[in-house]
Amino acid sequence: MANGIRDKVAILGMGCSKFGERWDKEADDLMVEAFEEAIKDAGIEKNQIQAAWLATAIEEQHVGKSGIPLAQALRLPFIPVTRVENYCASGTEAFRGAVYAVASGACDFALALGVEKLKDAGYGGLPQRSRGVLNSMFWPNLSAPGSFAQVAAAYVAKHGCKPSDLKQAMAHVSVKSHDNGARNPKAHLQKKITIDTVMNAPMVAAPLGLYDCCGVSDGSACAIVTTPELAKSLGKSDIISVKAIQLAVSNGLEAQHNSWDGSYFATTRIASTRAYAEAGIKNPREQISLIEVHDCFSITELVTMEDLHISPEGGAIKDVLDGFYDADGTIPCQIDGGLKCFGHPIGASGLRMLYEMYLQLLGRAGPRQRKQPPVFGLTHNLGGFPHQNVSSISIVGLYGA
Amino acid sequence: MEIGILAYGAYIPRRRLARKSVADANAWFNPALKAQARGERSMCNWDEDAVTMAVEAARDCLTGLARDEIRAVQLASTSFPFEDRLNSGIVAQALNLGAEISALDVGSSQRAATAGLAAALQGTLAGGQALFLASDKRRTKAGSTLEMTSGDGAAAFLIGAGKVIAKLIGAHSRTVDFVDHYRGQGFAYDYVWEERWIRDEGYAKIVPATLAGLFKKCAVEPGSIAHFCMPCTIGKVAASVAKKAGIPEGAVRDNLHAVCGETGCAHSLVMLADALAVAKPGERILVVGFGQGCDALLFEATADLQQLPPRKGVRGYLARRREETNYNRFLAFNDLVTLERGMRAELDKQTALSTLYRKRDMILGLVGGRCGKCGTLQFPKSNVCVNPDCNAFHTQTDHPFAEMSGKVNSHTADQLTYSPDPPAIFGMVQFDAGGRLLADFTDVDIAEVSVGLTMRMVFRIKDYDSQRGFTRYFWKATPAGAAKEA
Numbered sequence: 001m002a003n004g005i006r007d008k009v010a011i012l013g014m015g016c017s018k019f020g021e022r023w024d025k026e027a028d029d030l031m032v033e034a035f036e037e038a039i040k041d042a043g044i045e046k047n048q049i050q051a052a053w054l055a056t057a058i059e060e061q062h063v064g065k066s067g068i069p070l071a072q073a074l075r076l077p078f079i080p081v082t083r084v085e086n087y088c089a090s091g092t093e094a095f096r097g098a099v100y101a102v103a104s105g106a107c108d109f110a111l112a113l114g115v116e117k118l119k120d121a122g123y124g125g126l127p128q129r130s131r132g133v134l135n136s137m138f139w140p141n142l143s144a145p146g147s148f149a150q151v152a153a154a155y156v157a158k159h160g161c162k163p164s165d166l167k168q169a170m171a172h173v174s175v176k177s178h179d180n181g182a183r184n185p186k187a188h189l190q191k192k193i194t195i196d197t198v199m200n201a202p203m204v205a206a207p208l209g210l211y212d213c214c215g216v217s218d219g220s221a222c223a224i225v226t227t228p229e230l231a232k233s234l235g236k237s238d239i240i241s242v243k244a245i246q247l248a249v250s251n252g253l254e255a256q257h258n259s260w261d262g263s264y265f266a267t268t269r270i271a272s273t274r275a276y277a278e279a280g281i282k283n284p285r286e287q288i289s290l291i292e293v294h295d296c297f298s299i300t301e302l303v304t305m306e307d308l309h310i311s312p313e314g315g316a317i318k319d320v321l322d323g324f325y326d327a328d329g330t331i332p333c334q335i336d337g338g339l340k341c342f343g344h345p346i347g348a349s350g351l352r353m354l355y356e357m358y359l360q361l362l363g364r365a366g367p368r369q370r371k372q373p374p375v376f377g378l379t380h381n382l383g384g385f386p387h388q389n390v391s392s393i394s395i396v397g398l399y400g401a
Numbered sequence: 402m403e404i405g406i407l408a409y410g411a412y413i414p415r416r417r418l419a420r421k422s423v424a425d426a427n428a429w430f431n432p433a434l435k436a437q438a439r440g441e442r443s444m445c446n447w448d449e450d451a452v453t454m455a456v457e458a459a460r461d462c463l464t465g466l467a468r469d470e471i472r473a474v475q476l477a478s479t480s481f482p483f484e485d486r487l488n489s490g491i492v493a494q495a496l497n498l499g500a501e502i503s504a505l506d507v508g509s510s511q512r513a514a515t516a517g518l519a520a521a522l523q524g525t526l527a528g529g530q531a532l533f534l535a536s537d538k539r540r541t542k543a544g545s546t547l548e549m550t551s552g553d554g555a556a557a558f559l560i561g562a563g564k565v566i567a568k569l570i571g572a573h574s575r576t577v578d579f580v581d582h583y584r585g586q587g588f589a590y591d592y593v594w595e596e597r598w599i600r601d602e603g604y605a606k607i608v609p610a611t612l613a614g615l616f617k618k619c620a621v622e623p624g625s626i627a628h629f630c631m632p633c634t635i636g637k638v639a640a641s642v643a644k645k646a647g648i649p650e651g652a653v654r655d656n657l658h659a660v661c662g663e664t665g666c667a668h669s670l671v672m673l674a675d676a677l678a679v680a681k682p683g684e685r686i687l688v689v690g691f692g693q694g695c696d697a698l699l700f701e702a703t704a705d706l707q708q709l710p711p712r713k714g715v716r717g718y719l720a721r722r723r724e725e726t727n728y729n730r731f732l733a734f735n736d737l738v739t740l741e742r743g744m745r746a747e748l749d750k751q752t753a754l755s756t757l758y759r760k761r762d763m764i765l766g767l768v769g770g771r772c773g774k775c776g777t778l779q780f781p782k783s784n785v786c787v788n789p790d791c792n793a794f795h796t797q798t799d800h801p802f803a804e805m806s807g808k809v810n811s812h813t814a815d816q817l818t819y820s821p822d823p824p825a826i827f828g829m830v831q832f833d834a835g836g837r838l839l840a841d842f843t844d845v846d847i848a849e850v851s852v853g854l855t856m857r858m859v860f861r862i863k864d865y866d867s868q869r870g871f872t873r874y875f876w877k878a879t880p881a882g883a884a885k886e887a
Contacts, residue, residue, distance in 0.1 A: 123744045125817055133753045137764050137863065138781075138875050140827035140841045146815030150828060150839075154811040157852035205815040205824070206847070255839065256779045256787040258831050262811040386811075387829065387839055 004278035007399060008103040009242045010231040012224045013042025016355040019219035019342045020188040027062045027117040028073035030220035034348075035074055035113065042109075042224040043234055046074065049224065050107035052081045055094035055114035057346035057383075059085070061127050062117035070113055087383020088294060089247065089392035090114060091221065091350025096245045096392075098225050108230055113222035114352075116345030125216060126344075145205040145213050147385040148297040152207050154262030155303060159314045167207050169317040170298035171198035174211050174340055176326050177295060181337025183367045188217040188343040198298075212298040217343025221351035223358075228399050239399035240361050243279035243376065246271045250388040265300075265382060267391035268307035272380075275393035276309070281376065285310045288331055288395075289374035290360055292353035294382040295338040304380060305333070308393075327368070335360065335368055346383075350392065353379035357396050375401050404522065405565030406700065407530065408709060410462025410557040411674040412454050413661055413718040415844045417441040420549055422728040427544035434549065442662030443552040444725060445538050447734045447821040448843055448861040450872065451478040452488050454555035455536035456495045456860040460804075461718075462532070462557035463496075465710025470561065471498050472529030475521055477507040477514035479584075479666050480538045482872045491874065492534065494765040495860045497801050513666045514556075515690025519572040519698055521560055530561030537665025542590050543737045550634035552662025556670035556715075566706040567677060567686065569698065573615035576694035579603050596635055604638045604691060605645075611695040612646040612687075619699055623647035626699075627684035630654050630672035633691070634663050648687070660719055666692070673700075675715040682706060723846070734821065745819035750866040752873050762799065767858060767876045769836055770797030778802075778835035800836075802858065806881055807832040809854040814847040830856050830878045843877040850880075857881040 015037030017030045025033075039046055054070035056063055063069035067081030084093040091114035098110035121127040131139055140146075152170075156163050175195055181187040193211060201209035231239050248271035254260040272284070281287045288310065295301035302320055305311040310331060311319040319325065325333035334340065336356035339349060357377030359365040376397040383390040424438035445454070455476050474496075476489035483491075489504040507517035514535035521533045536555035541548040581603055582593040608631070616623055629652040631639040643653045654672055656663070664671050669690040676686050680702040690696040713721075725731065732738040762768040763781050770782025775791035778800055786793045812828030819825075826842040828850070842850065843861055856878040863875035 121744075128745045128748050128819070130748065133756045134760060136750075137752070137757065137760070137873065138838075140839060141818050141820065141825060141864075142827060142839075143815050143818035146813050146818055146825065146827065149813035149815070150811035153813065153828070153852055157811075202816075203814075204817050205813045208813075252783070252787050253789060256837060257777070257789070258835060258837055259789070262829055385839075 005099060005103055005245055006243050006279055007228065007241045009099045009225050010228040010399060011240045011242070011358055011396065012044070012109070012226045012231055012234070012236070013038040013040070014223045014355045014358045015041065016186055016221040016352055017219050018186050019217045019345065019352070021119050022218040023119065025218065027069065027115050030117065030218060031070060031073040031113060031115050034220040034222045038222045038224050044109060044224070047077050049076065049109045049111045050079055051098070051101050052076060052079060052111040052113065053094035053097035054081060054083045055085070055090035055112070055347035055350070056083065056116055057085050057087060057090045058116065058118065058127055058129065060129070061120060063115070087390045088296065088344070088346055089350060089381040089383045089390045090347045091352070092245070092379070092381050092392040092394055095223055095351060095354060095394065096247070098223065099242050099245060102225050102227060109224060109226050111222060111224050112351060113220065114347035114350065115220035116347045117218045118216050118345055119218050142385070143205065145208045145297060148300055149205040149208045150262060151303055151386045152299045158261055158263040161317060163207060165317055167199065169302055169320040170212055171195045172320050173295065173298040173301050174198050177334045177338040177340035180327050180335050180368065181341025184337045184341065187337040187341040188215050189337070189341040208297055208299065214296050214339035215341070215343035217345055219342065219345040219348045219352065221348045221355050223351055223354060238362055240358055240396055241399040243395040243397050244275040245392070245394050246275040246278060247390065247392045249390050250384070252388065255387045262386065264303055265307045265386065265389065265391060267389055268304055268380065268382060271391045271393045272308045275395055279376065279395040281395070284308060288376050288378050290335060290357060290370060290377045291331055291333045291380065292336065292338065292356055292377070293333060293380040295334055295340050296344060296382070300382060301333065304382070308378070308380065332370060335370065350379065350381045354394060354396060361396065361398060403565055403568055404560065404562050405568035406558050407561050407563060407565060408462050408466055408559040409674045409677045409714070410458045410460070410464065410712055411671055411715040411718060412458035412461060412555045413443045413715060414445045414449055414454070414553050415721050415723050416444045416446060416725045417660070417722055418444045418725045418728070418731050422726045423549055426728040431544055434544065437546065437549045440659035441724065442549070443554055443664070444731055445553045445734065446844060448877070449538070449553070450482045450862060451480045451536040451538050451555070452482055452491050453860050453862060453874070454538065454553065455492050455534040455557070458536065458555035458557035459492060459496055459532055459534055461712050461714065462559055464712040466559065468496065468498060470530045471502060471532050473503045473531035474498065475505045475507060475517055475531065475533050477517040477535040477666055478537050479508055479511065479513060480540065481506060481508060489534070491765065494761055495874070497766045497768065497803070511666045511692030512690040512694065512696055515669045515688060515696035515698060516574065518558065518670065519574070519696055522569045523572065530559055533558045533560055535667035535670045537667045539665045540589050540735065543732060547591060547593065550658070550663055552664050554661060554664030554671050555667050556674045558670070564705040564708065565703055566709055567700040567702050570621065570685070570701055571615060571619035572696065572698045573611055573618050574694060574696045575607060575611045575614065577607055578693055579607060580693070600635045600638055604633060604635070604642060607695045608642045608689060608691060609645045611697045615697040615699060621685070621699060624649060625685050626652045626687045628652055628654055628676040628680060628686040630669060630676055630686065631689040632656050632663050632668040632672060634658065671715055677702065677706065678714045678716060680706060743819060748819070749868070750864045750873065751869065752866060752871050764875055767801065767803040768799050769802050771800035772796045773798060778832065780836050780838050802832065802836060803876060805832045805834055805858070807856050807878065809850060809852055809856060810837065811852065812842070812850045826850065841877040842879065844879045855881040
């Protein structure tokens with residue numbers, strides 16, 4: 001009987017490149033930048049890594065297919081390298097591969113690295129690409145903001161809230177993240193903004209304005225994982241272990257069956273429930289210390305607060321406006337600035353979130369360091385569209401907690 | 402059994418371009434346009450063409466009627482989106498008429514529709530019914546008279562035996578190589594000769610001679626004509642022809658110039674559909690088509706006309722109107738200006754023909770699935786039922802979604818993605834009988850969209866592959882209340 005991943009794997013080291021419009025860097029430069037930090041942190045030799053996972057989503061825009069780009073960038077010694085792609089959960093998928101490899105006993109040290117070089121598209125926003133031969137024949141030609149804006153319409157209809165109240169809470173989400181990002185030297189956007197800036201910004205896909213959308217950037221992040229025993233033997237005293245990794249993938253229900261009302265993310269509700277069970281967390285609102293969620297758009301973050309079972313259904317607007325998720329609130333959300341300020345180099349984002357949790361749990365987050373020592377940190381990715389997506393949840397924490 | 406018209410339908414696009422906007426933009430070059438700057442012309446949305454309009458007119462025609470007796474589809478047009486691909490075959494697929502039908506495209510003349518309808522009515526229909534469609538979206542040069550006088554539109558007629566609403570008394574044709582205009586192979590636009598010559602040597606001589614032949618052949622008195630349907634964009638020509646032929650002045654029908662414009666070769670039949678909407682049993686309707694000669698078709702309305710289920714018809718669609726005063730949008734929709742469409746428009750839109758063929762029922766016919774075990778409707782049809790309480794394998798049978806109504810579940814207006822008419826408006830449409838589709842919305846203003854709004858599906862252009870000249874079609878949602886039954 002499977003008993004989950006809790007405390008079976010430790011994070012030995014992590015690295016994260018500067019995110020932004022890295023006009024002068026190739027993907028391999030970004031990979032090396034993240035990796036050098038991680039390997040130094042881990043305190044092992046590169047050639048001790050026995051397996052690696054590479055996450056990229058829009059690979060045709062930069063490195064191309066396969067695990068070779070990572071193996072070549074780091075000159076890995078002919079070890080197994082697997083490229084994974086699962087929409088915006090790709091980075092977490094790489095992490096899951098590495099963690100499972102260590103947990104299985106197949107290897108002692110594994111690397112998960114995500115990278116995306118998006119800023120060679122020639123225009124702002126995510127690069128436009130084919131959705132597949134048949135999908136292109138019947139899907140609307142929707143942009144990411146266009147698809148996520150759907151949630152706002154359905155949320156207002158379901159909860160009967162005023163669109164202006166929702167927009168106000170969405171603005172708070174973005175202002176809060178910019179406040180946090182302003183204290184993060186690795187963030188792409190490090191400027192504070194005001195509620196008025198958000199409310200008066202040009203509309204991208206109603207009700208999402210420019211400042212309801214995360215940025216698009218280049219970046220890389222990585223993790224080296226091992227067993228808690230090996231971490232101890234390498235002299236690590238504060239050990240950060242994996243408590244849960246869960247993934248839920250839409251099976252067409254939301255897209256095709258009328259039981260889904262469009263106002264929430266069905267996958268996130270399921271993945272978070274499973275993750276809490278795996279981590280042994282009974283009451284997330286009481287037990288989770290910090291969260292980094294997939295704030296591709298402000299509405300996504302807001303609704304996710306409910307889907308993580310932290311805010312009650314229909315209660316996210318109040319919690320957000322009450323400052324519950326602010327850096328000095330009860331459960332800070334995007335204490336590093338989030339996708340909002342980091343941008344979203346797709347393959348790297350999940351690992352970038354884990355990087356902040358790792359720093360916070362170790363007390364190494366500098367000016368962003370949460371005073372109250374965190375115990376459990378949760379990361380969340382949501383890839384695809386509200387009506388068909390991939391949702392991942394990772395929970396990391398102090399070993400034994 | 403007597404063969405005749407069993408039902409009629411029509412379609413006029415929602416947008417109406419104010420002629421004043423054309424004149425205002427072009428009078429600097431051609432001041433004469435100012436004299437024509439009255440009224441408005443119908444214009445296709447960017448996602449409409451002769452095929453999509455024909456589908457819509459056919460659906461209007463088939464309102465409340467079964468489709469299973471239809472054995473032939475014929476489409477007349479001078480603006481077929483495909484020069485070599487059976488355009489009527491696309492229509493037949495969109496209407497889910499099955500493969501056991503014949504299909505024929507009729508073109509090459511402004512007389513294509515009247516000639517085709519006469520042939521269809523007089524031809525030997527070996528049982529079953531025929532759907533005769535006429536649809537045109539003529540390409541015209543910016544600032545031309547033709548741009549001013551043309552409109553876009555379509556008409557549809559179900560032909561066969563049974564409850565005939567209008568019987569054909571007779572038809573007569575003259576064929577004369579009178580070239581008032583022409584369009585050579587490989588050319589986009591018509592080349593037009595002097596209007597006064599067309600009027601005096603063309604209409605004034607060819608049409609009366611044809612009518613005389615018809616009246617003689619049918620032994621009908623011209624004075625008995627109640628509705629005279631003769632398109633002509635040159636002023637007062639129809640009235641003078643009627644006078645010359647002995648047709649009562651009051652029978653000359655409005656050519657819809659003020660509100661629609663001349664819908665190419667379809668216009669004689671658009672006028673016929675318009676006449677049938679008001680004709681009384683026993684009234685005679687005379688239809689004229691002009692182009693390298695003339696066709697004249699004489700009908701008589703029957704008592705069954707009043708039994709026909711209500712439909713939108715010409716007036717219903719004319720009432721579904723949105724004024725367009727931005728001439729630049731018309732230019733862009735018709736590719737008359739090189740617009741900076743942005744890099745997002747550069748996405749390769751190649752269509753895999755093998756995939757399209759495999760999925761033709763789904764893509765062109767909007768056919769989804771119905772689970773035989775739990776009854777759940779779903780789109781697309783798949784191997785495993787989507788109902789989480791069922792999930793049965795291999796239980797789904799074909800279920801057509803095109804005529805189902807639905808309600809908006811979510812929506813947005815997307816300014817970021819490429820659309821030929823931004824913002825792209827789309828959302829989840831939940832069908833009342835079950836099933837849903839994240840669908841493009843068309844013929845809609847974002848202000849009128851809200852959760853719960855009732856929508857109907859329409860067959861439209863999904864994408865145009867400008868690299869290869871391929872038009873990709875699919876279904877979109879449009880507010881159902883926008884087109885009221887006449």
